[in-house]
Amino acid sequence: MSLLRAEIQDVFNEPACEKNGGKDAKARKKGCSKPLTPGAAAGGCAFDGAKIVLQPITDVAHLVHAPLACEGNSWDNRGAASSGSTLWRTSFTTDLTELDVVMGQGERKLFEAIREIKEAYGPPAIFVYPTCVTALIGDDIEAVCKRAAEKFGLPVVPVNAPGFVGSKNLGNKLAGEALLEHVIGTVEPDDAGPCDINILGEFNLSGEFWLVKPLLDRLGIRVRACIPGDARYFDIACAHRARAAMMVCSTALINLARKMEQRWDIPFFEGSFYGITDTSEALRQISQLLVKKGADPEILGRTEALIAEEEAIAWKKLAAYQPRLEGKRVLLNTGGVKSWSVVHALMEIGIEIVGTSVKKSTVEDKERIKQILKDDNHILEQVAPRELYAMLSENKADIMLSGGRTQFVALKAKTPWLDINQERQHPYAGYDGMVELVRQIDLAIHNPIWRQVREPAPWDCQRAVREELPRMKSEIATLHVVQEFAGTTADDFGER
Template sequence: MSSLNAKNKDAFHELASEKSGSKGPKARLRNCARPMAPGTAVGGCAFDGAKVALQPITDVAHLIHAPLACEGNSWDNRGAASSGPTLWRTSFTTDLTEIDIVMGHSERKLFKAIREIKDGYAPAAIFVYSTCVTAMIGDDIDVVCKRATDEFALPVVPVNAPGFVGSKNLGNKLAGEALLKHVIGTVEPDEPGLCDINILGEFNLSGEFWQVKPLLDKLGVRVRACIPGDARYLQVASAHRSRAAMTVCSTAFVALARKMQERWDIPFFEGSFYGISGTSEALRRIADLLVKKGADPSLLHRTEILVAEEEEKVWKRLEAYRPRLEGKRVLLNTGGVKSWSVVHALMEIGMEIVGTSVKKSTLEDRERVKQTLKEENLVFESMSPRELFSLLLERKADIMLSGGRTQYIALKAKLPWLDINQERHHAYAGYEGMVQLARQIDLAIHNPMWPQVREPAPWEQALVV
């Protein structure tokens, strides 16, 4: 337990963020996110965070060492998409019972489960997740995984993130620690190149990364590892030979990026593929880092040509939507990188932001929001459903963008709503994603049902007469 506490504190002592990196030690420590007290599971537990962060690695079997209830529905986890294997979508659990726990059979059952998965599914690796129950009874999954690795000649990776140690965000960080300790650097690539990069914290939701990768392919930039979206185990294991990296969801993997920079000299930056200027800036910074690490300087010129071509095409396609969306007022209830990147993307097409949440956002995310909006009162931490409902009406929003949990608040206010979180069915990244985002907002706002919904009900009209 003491080792878990130490790991918990270390995970939140982060010095790699772009804003904090230039400050003194005391200022950096004050600005670090503080871990929640063990036992707190606001917004999800540490186990949930670790599994969410690793499950999109597609050719890996994810084994939950726990009673059955700890494993949920993995089939559509976060809406991440795979271009090949579907093994990651299958649920595996040791399904511990009271008898297993009381009689001390849990570690034996874990080893047996690993063997059954290896024989029945032939995965590239097996990730074993500890949970509250197995951590409290003292199961040593590190030892079991080490024995299974040796006996089966198969990577079996322990992920020590039991739910009670803290928040979902802590679980994200502990997942990165597991990759760094047991996976990254264990395989040497056949053909390392001067234009190899890693993309960290990209989950390929609804296939979003597939709209960005063709742009990198045109530049001759190879994504050695996209962690975790649509990743393969061997790609992650050889990620230490990339020349540069970009972190998309810094809340989850900025610590992993920093430690890879310290260990293997892989420079990184924090960026976003949402919006036109955001995508262009990300491509430019990737090219700049690679050239500084030895790539052909012509990459910078080719990047500018590609950016100019793509921006011209996307602005032409957006001409159909801009007159219909310009001046429309939008409220965002999201967090993380989307708290500023989607705000900037919407402002590019002329929409007015009447508020955005910054829950689960890093300090750097919050600073970017404030710089973009220029008004403090447009930023809020979190709100109760009643407060959110009132805000929609007070600020006369035309649409709300949020996750599925708050959609009914907008519907109760008789306002359009669009899913911007992980459950969405449309990809909004890159230039193509910007067009899709504008299209979906346009469809939602101008749906002919809204004028009808806002009319008095027939029985109410009868009463007025």
Template sequence: MSRLADKIQDVFNEPGCAANQVKSDKQRKKGCSKPLQPGGAAGGCAFDGAKIALQPIVDVAHLVHGPIACEGSSWDNRGTKSSGSKLYRTGFTTDMGENDVIFGGEKRLFRSIKEIIEKYDPPAVFVYQTCVPAMMGDDIVAVCKVAAEKFGKPCVPIISPGFVGPKNLGNKLAGEAMLDYVIGTQEPEFTTPYDINIIGEYNVAGELWQVKPLLDELGIRILSCLSGDARYHEVAQSHRARAAMMVCSTAMINVARKMEERYGIPYFEGSFYGISDTSESLRQIARLLIARGADAELMDRVEALIAREEAKAFAAIKAYTSRLEGKKVLLITGGVKSWSVVAALQEAGLTIVGTSVKKSTKEDKERLKEMSPDVHQIDDLRPREMYKMLKDAQADIMLSGGRSQFVALKARMPWMDINQERSYAYCGYVGIVEMVRQIDKALSNPIWAQVRSAPPWGEVTWEQRADAANAVDDRKRAIFGPRSARVA
């Protein structure tokens, strides 16, 4: 566990995090949150964070070393898409039982790796440590090393047992595993001055594919995406990129910063949500590439593409503006979406009455404040308060994850999924048009007028319902007698 403790301490001391820069040495050692109790559920553990960060690497076998419930709870919980292999959607687990807890699970883990390689022949096996083997002392690093030598396949240990911290810590520990065991282990067949990495993008609902055609048209090659629609060899070769874009700094700022230190790859944090943010991200990519040797005419091509795509997007949005202008939105999300989605919605004429920043970094909050000083930042909105905001008509629609949808439905208000389980992609110029179209569909759905209207039999109070139920019970007793007599 000493190696894990050292790795966690290294992550807590991340100099790329602005919040760490203002902390004392003692505060940095404590980290950003308290470790979880083994087996405790707190909206995502470190193991869950590591699994969702790396599972979009589509051709790798993702093996969970632990009880079957760990794999069952983490499997496919982020709607990522693949343009090739579907191996990432196969759940592999060692399914540890009582005997493994007593006698150790290392032999079972080795046999599981052997079976996976023989049946599926993946380019690599990622082995995720969970709470039970971590507390038992199973040395999965040693097992992976022996298996890699025995079978001639990379076996990558992901040391992120759930009790060490929350999901964001797991994201970073997954990134550390890539830095230690994968990145820099292979060389690309060729490189160009237009090679980039995209870090912290997971291709949820196929969002990466809404941006990739733009980059292809500009001659910019995505050498590696960590980790949406990625292949193992792409991640292994990512150290030869000329520039990098960080999409979600909360998840993998340590990867971008260490790759800049080790391989000289400059990076910036940007967003592909919204018209203006997409345009600015394309410009920033071009600036970094030109500084690293790309043709200066790249910026001219970027500006021409931006002018064309912005005109098309604004023209498409204009068809919805008359119905959406002035409509109020409550945004319950976090991280980079706390500011990037706000900008996208405002471009469509929508008014943001509040956005949650519970999972956002200090940089996210500051960027939101600069972009939209009038938007109310909500640190923690409880379901009761969320319901009150919707019921009092402070918002016309709520955008959130699936866990909050029932609050909106109870308030008889439209709701739209904006989190990782969503079915629609909202990135780039075509993505913002799709987002506006889905919001318009939700607001215009005739069902809301029906559920808000009084029922044809009139409003019934809870007291009247109770009286009616008691009357039914009285009639049953009059006909059948007391319940005790009927049972006898």
């Protein structure tokens, strides 16, 4: 436990974070993660964050050492996609019971579970995740994993991120520490080249990295390791021989990028593959970093030629949507890198941003948003569902882009909604991904269903008619009287 505490303190003290670097020494060690409220950790604990980062490593068996309820259902975790093995989608757990805890059988049960996985599946590695229960009862995960690795002849990696130590974001970083300590640098590749790169913090959601990788292949740039999206254990073990790295989500793995630069001299930058301009800039920066590390400068010319060709194709496809979406208003309720990258992408085609949430964004993310929007009024720190509903029901936005948690707010307000978080079904990265994003927005906004759901229900129309009928009869009677006396004179009124 003391080892885990020291590891957490080291993660909190993150020099690569500008906000953390501006604090005094005492405050810097506390980091930015807030302590969890007891009983409120479900879906946002450190264990959840660590498993989110590591589970998309496709050929590894992920074993949760805990009672059954801690594992839940890992199928389709975050919508990450694999081009090969599907072993990562299989749930493995030691399924500890009360009797196991009381009798101290946790470590023995873990060892036997590792044996069973080795014999039944033969994976290249097994990742072991302790949770709150097994950490509190004091099971020595490190010792069991070391003994199992020696006994069975395969890497058994302990991922020390029990849920009670902190938030999901802290779990992301602890997962990066596990890779640094036990995986990266353990295998020497025999094919290292001058144009090898790592992509960090890319989860290949809905297979969207597959829209970007062909661009890199055309430039002769090899992705040594994409961590964690569609990754293989061997690729990550060889990741220390890359020449440069791109950080896609700094909130999750900034510590991994920084320490790989310190240990193996792998420079990195933070970029985005969302939007035409950001995709082009990311390709430029990758090429420039590789040239600085010794690659042939000719790659810079090939990069510019590729960018010109792909941008022309993308803008030609987008031209059909611009008249239909020009001036449309979008409310963006997400966070992290999407809080600025998607904003920039949408503004490129003339869509107006009425607000973007920055709840999960870093200081650098917020600064980028300010530079893009030129207005702090559209930056939303925290937006309660009630406030979201008010904005949408008052017709302040034509569509909301968010995750699945807030989709029902939009549906209740009878407003088009599009999922852009981890559950999304369509890839939005790269040039083709940008065209797909715009197409989906166009389909959502112009779907005729919204006109129909906004009309009064038939029973409401009937009720309104019944309520208005007495008033209508009164007006009709008054009209008849007026018509009867129309054209009469004062003498006529006197006679009557």
